[in-house]
Amino acid sequence: MYSVRPDEQAAIKKNAAEINATVTTVAHDFTPADISSLKGADVLCLAQHGAIGTAEDYAKLAAIGIKHIALRITGYDIIDLKAAQANGIKVTNVPAYSPRSVGEMTLTHAMVLLRHLNESKARMLQGDFSWGGLEADEIHTLTVGIIGVGKIGSAVARLFDALGATIIANDPIHRPELSDILTYVDKDTLLKTADIVTVHTPLDDTTHHLIDADAFAKMKNTAIFLNCARGPISDTGALINALETKQIAAAGIDSIEDENGIFGDNLKGQDVPNPRLLKLLQMPNVSVSPHMAFYTKPAVENMVAIAFHDADVIAQGQISEHEVTA
Structure with a gap:
C-alpha cells in the first residue's frame, strides 16, 4: 500500500x-x-x-x-x-x-463565499469592522446548478435542497429518485441560469476543461463557481481571467490543475511551484482548500x-x- x-x-x-x-x-x-x-x-x-x-x-x-x-x-x-x-x-x-463529505465541503465553500467571510476577515485584520459591501444573498433565494449528478452530485443536491435552493442539473443519466428535488436542463441553460455552478463529474477526456473560457462567459456576473471534484475539469487560466474581468463573482476550489506535490504536503518555507494557485490564494473572492473535501x-x-x-x-x-x- x-x-x-x-x-x-x-x-x-x-x-x-x-x-x-x-x-x-x-x-x-x-x-x-x-x-x-x-x-x-x-x-x-x-x-x-x-x-x-x-x-x-x-x-x-x-x-x-x-x-x-x-x-x-x-x-x-x-x-x-x-x-x-x-x-x-x-x-x-x-x-x-462518503458522498456526504464532499457535499458538505461544497456547501462550506458556498457559504464562505456567499457570506463574504474571506473579505470580512481581511478587513478585520486591518481594523475595519464595517459592513459595507458585505450584504449577502440567502441560499433559499438562489438557483444551484450541478454538473454531474452521480452519488456525490446527488448528495450536493439534497444538501442545497434542504436549505430551500432551486436545483437544476446537467447529466446524461437522469435519476428518477431525484425528480422531487431537481430539474434536468442542458449545460448552456444551467450555466446561464445558475447563481451557483458546481461540478461533480469524473475526470476523463470528455470532462477535461469542461468549464473553460466559453463556459465562464455564459455564467452570470454574480455567479459563484465551485470545483470540489478534480482540478483539470476547469481551466485554471480561464477561471482566473473570469474572476479578474468580473465575468463571475467568486470561486471555491478544492482541487486545481498541477496540484500534485502541493496539496497534501507541507511546503512551509519552500516555494510553491504553482503560480496560478498562488494568485487564487491572494484573491479575497476565492475560497481554496487543499483537496481535502474527502477528508x-x-x-x-x-x-x-x-x-x-x-x-x-x-x-x-x-x-x-x-x-x-x-
Whole structure:
C-alpha cells in the first residue's frame, strides 16, 4: 500500500485482519522504481494523483505478480486502463466512500463565499469592522446548478435542497429518485441560469476543461463557481481571467490543475511551484482548500475498507462491483 497516511493505519490493521491479508505500507507515492520491491505481492493499493507509469511498467507489474490495482480513491485517470487490461491486471476504485463529505465541503465553500467571510476577515485584520459591501444573498433565494449528478452530485443536491435552493442539473443519466428535488436542463441553460455552478463529474477526456473560457462567459456576473471534484475539469487560466474581468463573482476550489506535490504536503518555507494557485490564494473572492473535501473520519475508514473488500473479492475469483475497465 502506497501513499499511506498515519490516519489510515488503524483501518488498515482492522481490515487486513478481517481478510487475513499480509500488508506492507509505504508513505510515498508509487513510482516505477518501486516495482522490484513488489515481488510476492498480489495487490498494489494506491491513493495518489500522479500517473503510475508507462505501458511497459504495467507489463513489469504483471510479470512480478501483481493481479489487481486497488485504488482507495475515486479518480482513476492515473491508471492506463488499456495497459492494465492488456496485462491481465484488474483495477478497482472507491466511487462512494462518503458522498456526504464532499457535499458538505461544497456547501462550506458556498457559504464562505456567499457570506463574504474571506473579505470580512481581511478587513478585520486591518481594523475595519464595517459592513459595507458585505450584504449577502440567502441560499433559499438562489438557483444551484450541478454538473454531474452521480452519488456525490446527488448528495450536493439534497444538501442545497434542504436549505430551500432551486436545483437544476446537467447529466446524461437522469435519476428518477431525484425528480422531487431537481430539474434536468442542458449545460448552456444551467450555466446561464445558475447563481451557483458546481461540478461533480469524473475526470476523463470528455470532462477535461469542461468549464473553460466559453463556459465562464455564459455564467452570470454574480455567479459563484465551485470545483470540489478534480482540478483539470476547469481551466485554471480561464477561471482566473473570469474572476479578474468580473465575468463571475467568486470561486471555491478544492482541487486545481498541477496540484500534485502541493496539496497534501507541507511546503512551509519552500516555494510553491504553482503560480496560478498562488494568485487564487491572494484573491479575497476565492475560497481554496487543499483537496481535502474527502477528508473525514467516515470517508477514510470507508476508502480503506472498500479497497480491502475489493481485494478479497477479486482474490476469490469473483467480480467486484467497483471494477473499472477501458
